[in-house]
Amino acid sequence: MSGVTRSMVPLDVPLDKRETFREHLDKMTGGSGRLMLFAGDQKVEHLNDDFHGEGISPDDGDPEHLFQIASRARIGAFATQFGLIARYADEYRNVPYVVKLNSKTNLVKTIQSEPLSRQWLAVDEVANLRDENDLNILGVGYTVYLGSEHEAVMLTEAAQIVHRAHRLGMCAILWVYPRGRAVTNEKNTHLVAGAAGVGACLGADFIKLNCPGESEAIENFREVARAAGKAGTLCSGGSHKDEKKFLERLHQQLAAGARGSATGRNIHQKPLEQAIRFCDAIYAVTVDGASVSRAMELFRGDPGA
């Protein structure tokens, strides 16, 4: 019996697309209602910093690495830019895709100019790519920088993208990050809870958040998860760290109400086989409700896993 219920289908999905939408959600969450997102939009967001350098597997220098992981690991969805999907998906047809519709580079810092990331392509163009090629594109993604002086531009684009995705039977995932000169602590729990609420008001199905600091994660995250209401919150993985600690923290976040995880660098900076096993571990915790020790067995490739 699926954890994806009628109540997860927003009313702006047309009647004749609601069953499809529910099936997409079911597929993305393995019937759990919880999403393990493999986030792979960093080639723009962080340029080549996440893909080449000390501590990064040479495998990661080629964008195909992302598709190889996404194709062979257990994941809920792989989020990346349209151009890469158009170039690689012919050979990676089984991957469940989410098209990230905006991206900016990290060259201009907030101190120089307030963050602004704009929509690259229309949701209809994504739907068309899906339909013409029979691809497994389940949703779209978009980042909003709350507290930027350009916030208004992104709030409008986000609202329209979410709505248009729903009209076309697709899910919408918003990355909602407080950022700008007005924001002094991007990870403050109360502020992140506000971001979760904004995502809910924009109609997002899932909201990717910069989750609050570790020690108080469980108690504090409840405020965030509650603020999002029926929309699901995804905890962002952040920078590279010890795998066991990573999974423990994720387990706590889920216990506190998170409806999923979004991980990028911690996966793709590993060599292919290791990256695949780490995906599987994250997926087990997020979707299957596995324990951390069971997930670590998967990561280590324990034969009994």
Next chain:
Amino acid sequence: MSGVTRSMVPLDVPLDKRETFREHLDKMTGGSGRLMLFAGDQKVEHLNDDFHGEGISPDDGDPEHLFQIASRARIGAFATQFGLIARYADEYRNVPYVVKLNSKTNLVKTIQSEPLSRQWLAVDEVANLRDENDLNILGVGYTVYLGSEHEAVMLTEAAQIVHRAHRLGMCAILWVYPRGRAVTNEKNTHLVAGAAGVGACLGADFIKLNCPGESEAIENFREVARAAGKAGTLCSGGSHKDEKKFLERLHQQLAAGARGSATGRNIHQKPLEQAIRFCDAIYAVTVDGASVSRAMELFRGDPGA
């Protein structure tokens, strides 16, 4: 006999939609021509500040709290964002909705950058949501910051939204707030009267205003109400305060010509049952013309009420 007359139907409502428009107005105002608006757009406007913290009921942390109140209390209309309505209205079908079409966060202060809040979705998309789902959406709302350097953007969006709402048989409520570096006293009576006049020129059916200070409220508010002409002025509830004082002030404002009230935090920060009873009290004063003592009986849940 209804207090909603033909003269409340503006001429830009098409002939074949005028009866519907009048019925909507009748429904929204309980036939009184006066509107009790339950304003619930703060999850963006104030992030989680109004929903979590000292003196706020834990009930308020979940957006569904708003819908529970709106569904069980006597209200004229419940105003909130499209995304929340699309997510919750399936289970709260009896609520009379107003879709708030723009919102901004409170992160960027006026001293950093002039206020700008832009339209998220088209009025036609609201009408479509209403028609496809047979929802009880009676109108749309929009905030204009007069005196902002971005005033021109919002005046244009407001005029177009009001007109398009009327074309589609819906009411239009404008929040008209003087704000920006050029504004030294946002609640100055004469300035608020100017804001009321702008709302009238934009064609609003109701204009939500930051009402002038308490002591001189009755006399001074007459200037405001007159400036709005046939458009109705709604007094905004403002921050948390003693319920009896709140109702007394509202009673005075209505006596001075206000055509309704708009209340948010004073309602939803209460636990559910108390919030419902406070709505009923406000509704009684606003629409039924009840006395403050009668309204306080309702709020206290006096069995005879």
Next chain:
Amino acid sequence: MSGVTRSMVPLDVPLDKRETFREHLDKMTGGSGRLMLFAGDQKVEHLNDDFHGEGISPDDGDPEHLFQIASRARIGAFATQFGLIARYADEYRNVPYVVKLNSKTNLVKTIQSEPLSRQWLAVDEVANLRDENDLNILGVGYTVYLGSEHEAVMLTEAAQIVHRAHRLGMCAILWVYPRGRAVTNEKNTHLVAGAAGVGACLGADFIKLNCPGESEAIENFREVARAAGKAGTLCSGGSHKDEKKFLERLHQQLAAGARGSATGRNIHQKPLEQAIRFCDAIYAVTVDGASVSRAMELFRGDPGA
């Protein structure tokens, strides 16, 4: 025999609308080619400053006052915002209307930010209001601030509005005011003549100008009137002053080539009956070519008038 000739009909009016256009011009000018405009857009432009305060009749506090004057006095046209017309015109059907398509408040001063006033609604929406309700809407109006850093925005909107009005058989009146940090003397004759020329290049039928100072009005205004060519210049009434002096000045301006007058506050700040008689006096001078003494008899309500 009418003073409105074929040569007053610009070639961008379609062939099948030229007779209608000529009739509108004839109606607006009483066959004289000269326009007495009752300008009533100040509820946005000056907020409530022109409608409430010392020396202003209490009648003026309610926007309906404007419609009562416009309905009962002799006027060429009454210019105000779309929202007010949609709200009141049902009961004031005989009024010849001009819809003022842009307006800004006076909150942000030039020293803070360069003036910008943008179009609120499309000319087609005005034509639609006229046609659906059989209203007597004869034209549209728009303000251009020459010398503002945002001049380019307004020049383009003005050119498009004039052209679209002509396509739909309506007249176009431009308010052309030099304003901005670059403008040191807004009423300099030579500069106002430049503004008149810009209005002509934009295709306006009438151009409302801030007319140069009193003493040298006749001689200097000839430069302005000539610069406008076949387009008619309207002298703006300015702030409150002695009625006889007002009419004398107007008489001089007309003698110097002005093709009409535009008066707002000097009319509507008076009590209703007095306002009506002052309109009649202004109309007599502007359109009938009456002497100032004859006009003063009308204003005083002399029975023989």
Next chain:
Amino acid sequence: MSGVTRSMVPLDVPLDKRETFREHLDKMTGGSGRLMLFAGDQKVEHLNDDFHGEGISPDDGDPEHLFQIASRARIGAFATQFGLIARYADEYRNVPYVVKLNSKTNLVKTIQSEPLSRQWLAVDEVANLRDENDLNILGVGYTVYLGSEHEAVMLTEAAQIVHRAHRLGMCAILWVYPRGRAVTNEKNTHLVAGAAGVGACLGADFIKLNCPGESEAIENFREVARAAGKAGTLCSGGSHKDEKKFLERLHQQLAAGARGSATGRNIHQKPLEQAIRFCDAIYAVTVDGASVSRAMELFRGDPGA
């Protein structure tokens, strides 16, 4: 035999409009391929400064003066704004018109704000005016300020206007002026050659330039004319000066490769008859290849001329 060859017809003119386009070019250049442009857009660009004052004929105060000259003199084309043409062309049907599609005033100086001049109306609206009224509109004009911080806006509008004019069988003339804080010498030959090249890349048929200073005109102008390639360069007349010197300079510029002249103030600031004869003189030099002494005979009205 015409100097206007197939190679002057750009390939973005549709096949079925190429003969018409060639005929327009033939008409505009008297079959010479060289254009004598009577430039009359200064009522916006310079307000009334060029039309009223010391040394300016009183005739010039009325915009009809421009049409009288254009109608009675030999000219290639008369460039002015749409609004004036719509107002006057009914009585001046023989004039070959070019509609100048953008203009700005000279109030805001470069030191205050970078120059920006935007398109007022669509090329299709020009074509429509031409077709409905059977006017002799042969082309459109547009100014680009290279080196302005707003350069990108004007480059895009220019490219689209040129292309759309060609689609509709009309010629396109670009005024390409380096201007802005980044430009220290607007008339530097090498820079003007760059401007000519930009005009060519934008697809202009003729490019009006601020031509380099007198003494070295011949030699230096060759760089400019070559940079424009098959596009024709027009030398702008500049401010008032001795007629003989004016014609000598023009003769030199043509010898150095200019494909025409663009003159405004030097023509229309003269009394009507003198202005007409000066046009004839300029036309003779530009199009007929007449000598300066022959042209001066025409200007002086020598009976044998």
Next chain:
Amino acid sequence: MSGVTRSMVPLDVPLDKRETFREHLDKMTGGSGRLMLFAGDQKVEHLNDDFHGEGISPDDGDPEHLFQIASRARIGAFATQFGLIARYADEYRNVPYVVKLNSKTNLVKTIQSEPLSRQWLAVDEVANLRDENDLNILGVGYTVYLGSEHEAVMLTEAAQIVHRAHRLGMCAILWVYPRGRAVTNEKNTHLVAGAAGVGACLGADFIKLNCPGESEAIENFREVARAAGKAGTLCSGGSHKDEKKFLERLHQQLAAGARGSATGRNIHQKPLEQAIRFCDAIYAVTVDGASVSRAMELFRGDPGA
């Protein structure tokens, strides 16, 4: 057997245009998958600086020089602006064209204002020019300045142009240059690798880059080529230098993974015959895989070549 495989055709090319697209790629790359681009957009980008002056052949002063080279030399494609192609292509029909869709001048420096270059014309207008005239237009080009404060504008235009080109069966080449106050070293290898990745995410078929400095070119360029994935990187030729060194460097870049070269000034600043022979030499290295010594024979016009 062609080096252009099915995997080089992105999935946003419609099914019925994929064969055409593959043929275009085949033609552009001589079946090698490697592109020799003759880049000729400098008449806007550098005004006349690249076409007139010391060390530049007088041939280069006339834009037709570019077309003569492109017509007679071996090249993959010649990239220049729409306006020039519309003017000259009738006589140079055999040239394989790429239409460069944006350009800016070099007048405004980064220190004054952040770089912004906007789209001039629609991809559909390019396709129309191609179809109506049966021209050999194989693709479109666009420049993105990463790290500019206007980056968001260009990222969006780039993504849309690439996608629209693919829809119409054309290739898309992006010039991706880090530039702006935030960029301290435009040619830093790691940064250029980031630019390559962005180009891939935007869906470009080829990405023109400012290639890193000479000495470490081979080793470092591998990071760049890998970051582009299946998209091809083109090394930009840069400023004038010794031909042998130029070809040696190119040979190294290709060995390190570059999929082509883009050269402008080093070609067109030479006299016609020499320019043609240098194209042939570059083509031989880029596409035929010739050695540098063989290429130098071609450049020197060795009879046995």
